[in-house]
Amino acid sequence: MNSRTSKLASRLDKMALVCLLVTRMENIRYLTGFSGSSAFLVVAPSKAVLVTDGRYSEQAAAECPGLDISIYTGDLVGTISDLLPGGTTGFESTLSFDFYSRLSEGLPEHSLLKPVEGAVEELRTFKEPGEIELIRRAVCFAEEGFNQVLPLIKAGISERKLAAELDYRMVLAGADAPAFETIVASGPNSSKPHAGITDRVVQEGDLVVVDFGAEAGGYRSDTTRTIKVPPTSNRENEAYLAVDQAVKRALESIRPGVEASSVDKAARNYLQEKGYGENFTHSLGHGVGLEAHERPNLSPRSVETLEPGTVFTIEPGVYIPGSFGVRIEEMVLLTESGHELLTGGIPHQNDER
Amino acid sequence: MNSRTSKLASRLDKMALVCLLVTRMENIRYLTGFSGSSAFLVVAPSKAVLVTDGRYSEQAAAECPGLDISIYTGDLVGTISDLLPGGTTGFESTLSFDFYSRLSEGLPEHSLLKPVEGAVEELRTFKEPGEIELIRRAVCFAEEGFNQVLPLIKAGISERKLAAELDYRMVLAGADAPAFETIVASGPNSSKPHAGITDRVVQEGDLVVVDFGAEAGGYRSDTTRTIKVPPTSNRENEAYLAVDQAVKRALESIRPGVEASSVDKAARNYLQEKGYGENFTHSLGHGVGLEAHERPNLSPRSVETLEPGTVFTIEPGVYIPGSFGVRIEEMVLLTESGHELLTGGIPHQNDER
Secondary structure, three states: OOHHHHHHOOOOOHHHEEEEEEEOOHHHHHOOOOOOOOOOEEOOOOOOEEEEEEHHHHHHHHHOOEEEEEEEEOOOOHHHHHOOOOEEEEEEEOEEEHHHHHHHHHHOOOOOOOOOHHHHHHHHHOOOOOHHHHHHHHHHHHHHHHHHHHHOOOOEEEEHHHHHEEEEEHHHHHOEOOOOOOOEHHHHHOOOOOOHHHHOOOOOOEEEEEOOEEEEEEEEEEEEEEEEOOOHHHHHHHHHHHHHHHHHHHHHHOOOOOOOHHHHHHHHHHHOOOOOOHHOOOOOOOEEEOOOEEEEEOOOOOOEEEEOOOOOEEEEEEEEEEOEEEOOOEEEEEEEOEEEEOOOOOOOOOOOO | OOOHHHHHHHHHHHHHHHHHHEHHHHHHHHHHHOOOOOOOOEEEEEEEEEEEEEEHHHHHHHOOOOEEEEEEEOOOOHHHHOOOOOEEEEEEEEEEEEEHHHHOOOOOEEEEEEEOOOOHHHHHOOOOHHHHHHHHHHHHHHHHHHHHHHHHHHOOEHHHHHHHHHHHHHHHHOOOOEOOOOOEEHHHHHHHHOOOOOOOEEEOOOOOEEEEOOEEEEEEEEEEEEEOOOOOOOOHHHHHHHHHHHOOOOOOHOOOOOHHHHHHHHHHHHHOOOHHHHHHOOOEEEEEEOOOOOOEEEEOOOOEEEEOOEEEEEOOEEEEEOOOEEEEEEEEEOOOOOEEEEOOOOOOOOOOO
């Protein structure tokens, strides 16, 4: 076993489980290092077994030193069942109903299945130095890509072309891939927080929202910049300043142990004061790591506190339906003494203009 | 209701269901046209209701004319439960255990849930003219991208750079996105059918396997070419010829109503004759449409027959562990009178050499 599976194993007792079947691929990657597309992991108090298929036998052996590896041929459910001891086995409740049913049917006598939520996700919330290093690399690749694309953001280029250029340059910089589908939303399209790419051509006077990230060793970055293509209107400039200031208010409120909801509130109250209460329509932020969206969640309804070792976004936005939108998104590492802005090197505007 | 939801509704009786809850996003896109990232669809004999959240209210109305749209705020499970009539409701068995449990608990009296497999996937197997048109567009974007990248496939370029160039050019050509993570596997890396991208630099004498596709309006293409970077060895050239010939044998065996397993056999037997029996380690092919891998499945264990209107790949390969690999993948449309090679325009070698 490795240190992460051992840590999980040491929590089984408290969950009243004899073992845990892990099926979410991000959780398996976190616990074992395995980066293939299909595997299952059984964690018991004194052993951890990775179950995968023949395509991945070499890769699993190389990526998962110290773990037992079981290669199945044909009977996956039987292979997993055979690894389960008597007693209550936990399974991740994101498992499909179909797989759960087949597993139930083939279960050995005196064995039970019990759904478990967030057991591995909770461990993943607190990043180790090696994980933070990979997140820094992801940010760095995104930064390099964006720096190259920034001079292209002007009237005449299409959203599609900008997104393609950014993805291309992040990968050439060293990213394994874009961290998610890059958003480039220009002019009126920017008023939709989840706009898809279109063939719209950037016009003078547009705001262009670019939401992008890179992937490095499985870890991701997530940043948004809103670029002004002059001449922008006073209304747009004011909204931009308000969002920029809302980011600062949120950052100022961050300290170890702070309630996530109060960080959301710091930004939300400011936007409300400025008259944008109805225009900030989503949560303030979310954790980032092996997934672009993970724990913690920063919203008005959050019940969690923010603790040292967590990495999360601060991303207030103002959206004026049919007209324009502004979003600025930074990534923050919470430390024992305060916080570090991870995305401070990613520029906000093109200085050439 | 539209024609696809009506067709599904007309099959409810035969499945002994009063309605069906559709939760797979590809199936929802197929049935409704909705292309957002989160929705649920309830199909009953005389109505179809799309349930989604506030982010998508405008988009759903625009994309799904003729369907009822219900926007939930907060209580998703309650919103869905309220739509279910008494009697047995089917649900897609890929649904998560967690969601199934919450739905079970909130179910109205006299209602039951029953898992259903492949009800929508079966409809999707047979492509309508509009779907075939989108697949042709996807192939066309992939073809344009690959034609531009082909001259770059020579000694000195890295796998990463080639993949980035190909993705970039497919999107510029008009693709919504690459259809899946592009594979560029050079030299010894080509011996792994599921190789990831590396920073390996292409060498003289390499085979370079490029497995790529584009997405257009949700539909995908999927093609593989193996490019020789001279001087390749006799052993490599022989394997290439054998795979190329195996494609032809498979194509020759295709006719309406043929067993999928016998098409697999046509290619597999040929490779066996040539001494590569142990080196063709995967299935011959798979359907392509809204997903890069869907029905039908062409493998030795397939029980299905291939019918007019299906679109699928033919992709034999020979993999010599630690040494090299060859794979050629074509897409085929099965018609009433025979078949059409959809990827015939994608070149196999660089004529400049």
